[in-house]
Amino acid sequence: MTTTNTLTRHWMERTIDGADVRLSCISRKGAGLPIVFLHGFGSTKEDYADVALHPAFAGRPIFAYDAPGCGESECSDLDRVSIPFLVRTALAALAEQGIERFHLVGHSMGGLTSLMLAHQEPERVASFTDIEGNVAPEDCFLSRQIFQHPHEDPVQFLEDFIARNWAAPFYSSPLYATSVRYKVRAGAVRGIFESMVDLSDNAGLMDKFLALPLPRMFMYGKQNNTLSYLPHLAANGVELAEIPESGHFPMYSNAPEMWRRIAAFQAQATEPIVQPEVSRS
Template identity: 85%
Template sequence: MTITTTLTRHRIPLTIDGTEVRLSCISREGSGLPIVFLHGFGSTKEDYADVALHPAFAGRPIFAYDAPGCGESECSDLEKISIPFLVKTALAALAQRGIERFDLVGHSMGGLTSLMLAHQHPAMVASFTDIEGNVAPEDCFLSRQIFLHPDEDPDQFLEDFISRNWSAPFYSSPLYATSVRYKVRARAVRGIFESMVDLSDNADLMGKFLALPLPRMFMYGEQNKSLSYLAHLASHGVVLAEIPHSGHFPMYSNAPEMWRRIAAFQAGAQEPSPATETARA
């Protein structure tokens, strides 16, 4: 198989629960275990495109895509989109690509989607890097705004959401907020956010995360080191990766450290003892 450093852009047409979806993807052929990336709300596959330039991932197969209703992907019924819908989308896309086992990286909304995918199909996932994906009710600081600041007009809700997050005192919040309107369709927001809150409040995400029979790393920004459950994660064998000079978006605030920690964790996950990565990090 030819090994390249250049990512290829392509489309995948799918039908999910009777809804037509056309995913905008980036991928790279290679050898070894593929790395699959799922982006967060208001972000796109390009959050991860730099993986192709990092020597630590040289030659590895890569796959990422814009979730339905996000980025350049298309969805015939935006109101159908939810976390369960996104899980089905991920499984269908992986099947279409012939990817049966992989290292999984998910951020925020993509972290929650990744968790539900890994919970349902743990044998598919060799390792899971969860970048501030929801594992507890306190993680709904973005998604719970659908209830805390309701508006029947989806466009107005999104504009107000952008305004609130632009002025938030966290690393990269203005950078994130100013691009949200270009990266997510307003009518997709309610279903995504309501399902994120429902799962975080009622689906025992922490229990699901800790029960995964595979190496797990939870990555979080320095500004979020007050998360109440971090010690609990560590006590159950989860590798913690605190990214300095970062909040919820390490890929914007401190990408070099984010990539370093992901590479070290994935390398350690392929070794006999998971404790090796803890010692290295």
């Protein structure tokens, strides 16, 4: 049996906060609500390209792009890149594509961007799959390295970051680390990481996530099942998806199970729901 990759590659040019941005995009037309994917730090839109090959998503509209300063996308002022900048980029890209309402999937940096986007415009999001996106200070194990291992040279910081993560004892860490230098510009790292830490420490992300009036799933690798807040998420109506034989990168370590859980979750997600009062226990 042969399967055809029906994704189209295209470019999108916008001006965001005075910076000229050229986004490298993939998309597919189809029936039903689109699925919008936002990738993590050091990753690209291709993390999600296999969606076009999975029968569970046959005929569904798809949209993903490389964040400014990442992958094939360009940004004229890398110093401007931050999570708020990426949220505004996402809104501009959705407007350009004519996407009003959609299912949202975000990983890590893309998960935090997705959370801020959904918090800002919850009525547009039919469901949110958060793949280890930041919801608490403890999630900054990558981004907080900008403070734990500072270096005035952004290129050297990135090289040191790569070396540390290559040696980490987690699924797919060497695979991830060895490609980072090709997937993110060194000049974009500081703004991304500092804003991730600031939001995680000071922006009440857990309250924002739990208050979203829509179906939410939090996905995590089994190696990270000691995250302290997982019981709190479950107690407040968030579906938990633990991916076996995986760490922070289920799309690399156990992609079949990742796609199975996303498909099942989106299949049961319908209209926005009214959330019960958030438990503080």
